[in-house]
Amino acid sequence: MTVMRFREALNEALREEMDRDPRVFLFGEDLRDPWGGTFRVTQGLSTQYGDDRVLNTPISENGLLDAALGCAITGLRPVVEFMHMDFTVMAMDGLVNQVPKARYMTGGQVTVPMVIRTPAGGYRSSAAQHGQSLESLYTHIPGMLVVAPSTPADAKGLLKTAIRLDDPVFFVEHKSLYMLKGEVPDGEHLVPLGKADVKREGSDCTIAAWSFMVHKALEAADKLAAEGIQAEVIDLRSLVPLDEEALLASVAKTGRLVIVHEAPERTGYGAEIAAFVAGRGFASLKTGIRRVAARNFPLPMAPKLENAVLPQTEWIVDAVRAAVEGDAA
């Protein structure tokens, strides 16, 4: 085990996969040294591998994504970076109409081995256009895989897996996690998609979360334990595919489910999870499923106001307590 930061784990994953496969290259805005990416994830890579493996693009999100698609269907394996998740919507045609559909609409004639990495998330006073969590948009599109790790070890292991897959993966990196330190296994470390991770076991209520919200859920679970409530925290890690069996198994044990996500509540991915568990896990449920999510508002800049919109640890504590006490959802 080596302790490293989340962003260093991502950098190591890129390095290892670029070493392993000469077809892998990085494609996006401001990736090269000495800048090394807006959040320094690609630092050192253009120096080590040369400008041919680390391509800085113009500020042309839609064009660069489609150009990466042109590379992916002709023998290369691009890893695209969008500087902020908010900017991915500039590439909506590529993300909705082209990349996830290229294989299907050609009857399997092409493969699209592509990873689309993007920093995401708020709690940084970056206001309405630099802090959103838009992952549910991409979970909606058949053909796109969506991954959102919460620890340095998972960041490395999932990114390596994503780069090796012959299918497009939308890879969410929360900006508040980049400096987080954690242990990462030495040697080859791969984490499969579609496998949730039980971060904390408990018998009273399941908390399902991903990305930065896993840490808020764990904080909430600590506080709840002091009150005698044992919460089980599941880090979904990948949203598409979703580890349905892990969710059902946990709810079968606890009988209660609180879903936590940073995106606004309305039609967030929590709605999909709730619908799934309410259907397949109905017999296990002792109370209504609860969601803890952002209020349905854009992000305001002022920290005080932003904290009124984005989910807080106390909101999770309250939701779990209410579920256990059997209040109406």
Next chain:
Amino acid sequence: MLTKPEFLRAYETMCLIREFEESLVRMHGEARVPGFVHVSVWQEAVSTGVSMWLRPDDLMITTHRGHGDIIAKGASIERMFAELLARAPGYCRAKGGSMHVTDVALGVLGANGIVGASMPIGTGAALSMKKQGRDSVVVVYTGDGAIAQGLTHEALNMASLWQLPVIYVRTDNQYAESTSPRAYRGIPDVVRYVEGYGIHAEAVDGNDVEAVSDAAKRAVERTRGGGGPSFLTCSTYRRYGHNTSDVGAYRTPEEVAAWQARDPLTVARSRLVAERGVADPEMDAIDARVKERIDAAIAWADAQAEPPLEWAFEDLYADPATIAAFGGAVR
């Protein structure tokens, strides 16, 4: 200038595209072709003239009106009809249809249903050729309306910046759906517009297969030779409306008649007869041979089975590991 055998071959390709498209119009009228169909009748000289100088390992990508471009690259008309008539041996297993015909083995990266999207995807394919040290060129067909898309700007800038082996062919059939160029272009002169990116551009008579072929030959030579991207804007016209349910009410009968007089097949045929000494019966024999080929291809496609139901749920993901991550069955 084409040699006589080249010119005859070009004429036959144009005939093939013409008959293919006219048969689709007919069959669509008989409700035999599901979905949207955009045909390219009277635009045959562009596809044909450009494709004459492409090698099998050169790539191309096209638009929603791409049948002619794809046939000219050498695609099987049998498999194209099968795709359009929703039969199992269709190029895309009957899941793409008219707007997504693809033949990767032949370098056809696909038609595309989004105006402008061929520009950056094809530009990326050219980047890929350059990165892999291959001397293939990529032909990117685009329509006149696409010049107004942001994607066109992004693609032209990248191609110029990285000096990519890409040849853009703009088939200017005068109308972006129903809108005339006067209503959507700030700068009417497309050559000047494209030259603003530092890209070599030429305006070509798109109804004259020899003119298109000459320009395309120069473009392929300079681009393959490392001269960077080229752009041809080919002025032509489409016989029918935007799609098979559009009668083209936004055009005057006089305008249509003027273009009909310059039908690229008539132009080519009269030149072959008058200047190249081809006898009329020889030309008639080509026409008849093409008609037979089309009839046989339609009969073959008609006799094929429909796609089995389970194909609806195949081809979304490529990697066995992805399928495994879904628990063995994609939901």
